[in-house]
Amino acid sequence: MLICVKEVRFQGQGDDTLKNVIGSVSIGAQMRGVIWDVLMRPLSGILFSLSSLLLLTGVVVAAPFAYITEQGADTVSVIDAATNTVAASIPVLPYPTGVAANLQGTRVYVANAASALLSVINAASNVVITTIPVGGFPHGVAVNPAGTRVYVTNRQLVVPSPLPSNSVSVVDTATNTVIATVPVGFDPIGVAVHPDGSRVYVTNQDGSLSVIDAASNTVSATVGVGYGPQGVAVHPNGSRVYVANGGESSISVVDTTTNVVTTTISVGAGPAGIAVNPAGTRIFATLSGQNSVAVVDTVSNAQIATVPVGSVPIGVAVNPSGTHVYVANFSSNSVSVIDVAMNVVVETIGGLNGPLAFGQFFGPEAGLHAPVSIPTLSEWGLIVLLLLLAITGAYKVHVRRC
Numbered sequence: 001m002l003i004c005v006k007e008v009r010f011q012g013q014g015d016d017t018l019k020n021v022i023g024s025v026s027i028g029a030q031m032r033g034v035i036w037d038v039l040m041r042p043l044s045g046i047l048f049s050l051s052s053l054l055l056l057t058g059v060v061v062a063a064p065f066a067y068i069t070e071q072g073a074d075t076v077s078v079i080d081a082a083t084n085t086v087a088a089s090i091p092v093l094p095y096p097t098g099v100a101a102n103l104q105g106t107r108v109y110v111a112n113a114a115s116a117l118l119s120v121i122n123a124a125s126n127v128v129i130t131t132i133p134v135g136g137f138p139h140g141v142a143v144n145p146a147g148t149r150v151y152v153t154n155r156q157l158v159v160p161s162p163l164p165s166n167s168v169s170v171v172d173t174a175t176n177t178v179i180a181t182v183p184v185g186f187d188p189i190g191v192a193v194h195p196d197g198s199r200v201y202v203t204n205q206d207g208s209l210s211v212i213d214a215a216s217n218t219v220s221a222t223v224g225v226g227y228g229p230q231g232v233a234v235h236p237n238g239s240r241v242y243v244a245n246g247g248e249s250s251i252s253v254v255d256t257t258t259n260v261v262t263t264t265i266s267v268g269a270g271p272a273g274i275a276v277n278p279a280g281t282r283i284f285a286t287l288s289g290q291n292s293v294a295v296v297d298t299v300s301n302a303q304i305a306t307v308p309v310g311s312v313p314i315g316v317a318v319n320p321s322g323t324h325v326y327v328a329n330f331s332s333n334s335v336s337v338i339d340v341a342m343n344v345v346v347e348t349i350g351g352l353n354g355p356l357a358f359g360q361f362f363g364p365e366a367g368l369h370a371p372v373s374i375p376t377l378s379e380w381g382l383i384v385l386l387l388l389l390a391i392t393g394a395y396k397v398h399v400r401r402c
Helices: 029-040 044-056 377-392
Strands: 065-070 075-080 085-091 096-101 107-112 117-122 127-133 138-143 149-154 167-172 177-183 188-193 199-204 208-213 218-224 229-234 240-245 250-255 260-266 271-276 282-287 292-297 302-308 313-318 324-329 334-339 344-349
Touching: 065 096, 065 107, 065 313, 075 096, 085 127, 096 149, 107 138, 107 149, 117 138, 127 177, 138 199, 149 188, 149 199, 167 188, 177 218, 188 229, 188 240, 199 229, 208 229, 218 260, 229 282, 240 271, 240 282, 250 271, 260 302, 271 324, 282 313, 292 313, 302 344
Parallel strands: 096 138, 138 188, 229 271, 271 313
Antiparallel strands: 065 075, 075 085, 096 107, 107 117, 117 127, 138 149, 149 167, 167 177, 188 199, 199 208, 208 218, 229 240, 240 250, 250 260, 271 282, 282 292, 292 302, 313 324, 324 334, 334 344
16 A cells, blocks of 8 residues: 655644644555644643554444353353443243354344243343244254354153254244255253254263254264263364263263264263363363362363352353353352463352253354454554654754655
């Protein structure tokens, strides 16, 4: 980008310091407006422009929200991760279990097991805007990265019913309707979507992992894992799937290319929920049988820490910045907040009622996924130069005409 300046004169450090700037600059209108503010307002202009640049570059300025299903109250608590306080309580239907927020930060989906309905929450207003009939006793919920599909596991029904069971309901988020029902293994619980949206992974209580092709909505592979698998999570790079085997105190590591278990990691008693940090370096699995969280290194596939939390922890998720882990303690009616740098609980949020939060229950940080306008290197160079000249109050600067 060509930048042409005829002449720049600075007469002093008072209010008239920058008013005699003459020239034309070949940049976009948006950046020209920012620079004009700097030139016309020596000190206040600098502050204004700096704040404008922060907005232009999409700096995250707000923490995300965690959505915690409470089976004892038939509600979803909205936790502000900046203050670790309950910001809202949203009434849903009886026996809410799984929950997932889309990456766009606009919708939250909740499986209500007793009513066989999926609640759709508007994240801006914290109001249920519709409910969608799915299968019997829905449990796990996952949303694809594009936010266009929601996958809900329908568990095994104990009494005869026309509702689909042992299946996954595929919901179109544009129409809020089920567009496919995919038969899987016996009593499916957990569900997770590959980062590219092409595959869906479902844990079944028959000791298997179903791999669903998202394009055809059919099972493309079935992988034998451990006994009683529950939670499932996919590595951020899509290379591996981690399955919490609640019946045998282990985590199965599945290669997503070959659909083969490459290793089995021994952990504590009763792993239920499982999550991977955004960097892909750590796995966090709730150990419901020993009231703690196992921390596993993804390189060595070894448990490196055990963090005591509340009673009967189930749901677990890592915040989008990867700094803290939130754990839903079902029996102690609380949420434990773990600092990942120290592997210790730094805060406990109480006053809940049967928190379960089975799924990836975090929404994005504000601005994290929003499109941004980023200045070019040449534009940054001009901005920095003008800011430095404004601050130092140089008396006279000449730039030869281009």
